[in-house]
Amino acid sequence: MNFIYLANINKLSWSVLQDQKKILSHSAQLDIEKFRFDRDKCRNLVGKMLLLYSLQRHEQFQQSYLPVIDYGLYRKPFIHSIEGNFNISHAHDWVACVYSTNGEVGIDIEYVTPINIIDYQNVMTKNEYQIALNDPHFDFFQLWTLKEAIMKAQGQGFYLSPSSFELPFPF
Template sequence: MNFIYLANINNLSWSVLQDQKKILSHSAQLDIEKYKFEQDKCRSLVGKMLLLYSLQCHEQLQQSHLPIIDYGLYRKPFIHSMKGHFNISHSHDWVACVYSSNGEVGIDIEHIKPVNIIDYQDVMTGNEYQRALNNPNFDFFQLWTLKEAIMKAQGQGFYLSPSSFELPFPFYNDEIVEINHTRWFVYSQSFANEYKLSLASLYPIVENVQVIPLQLDQFWQ
């Protein structure tokens, strides 16, 4: 099962939020303070708050601080003591954390805004680029969030080039994309009018996903 927790940080100030750093280790707190802009600090910390909440809900974590987060070869975060898997994404006013009990998972959200497709030719295959130019039903933000979700689930991030694999068109949820002999089920939806959210999982998603918006004060520490 995949549980996607979402929080809106619009109008959330760092002066109000920063006390919640206490859920993190000292080194993790210092990492957040390295961000130049307060909204980036908020996004990073809220992602960790959502992760802690998901561990308390699904793994009966009793403590009020987040376990140490480690990083794989390509910088994918993981927690040794976790039974499940997680991934975090944020864009503009929204932060998302997915908890999966079904193996590795990747999530991406993006704020939809006007783009010049020509500027993004390098992240698409030749077929995808031609569809982007010529097909009125082509959804660039669906394509991009799906690709990034797969790249994150695979654990390679941008070490796996987004132009090295192609997504089905037209796209339907629970399509399968194979990367290096791993079959990823992929899922995408719109939310909050101006955002696209996509997920990649080792198992079918449509019947195994819950999207849960949260008010941050409901799990304020």
């Protein structure tokens, strides 16, 4: 089973939220402080808070702090002491965390803005690009979030080129 948790951070400020850093290890707290912008700090910490919530809910995790997060060869996060898998994404005012008991999982969210599809030709297969140019129902952000979630679930991130695999349309 997959569980998705979302949070809107629009009305959160770092000055209020930063006390919640105590759920993290000391090194993870230092990592958050390296972000230049407070919004990035908020997104990162809220993602970790959603992860802790999902562990407490689905792993019967009793601690009030997050276990140490390790990273695989391509920087995919994992926690040795849990049975399930997770992934976190954030964009603009939204943060998402997915927890899965079914195996590897990835999630991606994007802030939708007007784009010029020509600028994104290199992240699509030739067939996907032709559909993008010719089908009025094509939604680039739907394609992109699916591709990035797959890349994250595979554990390779951008080491797996988004143009190296194709998703059937309609999605």
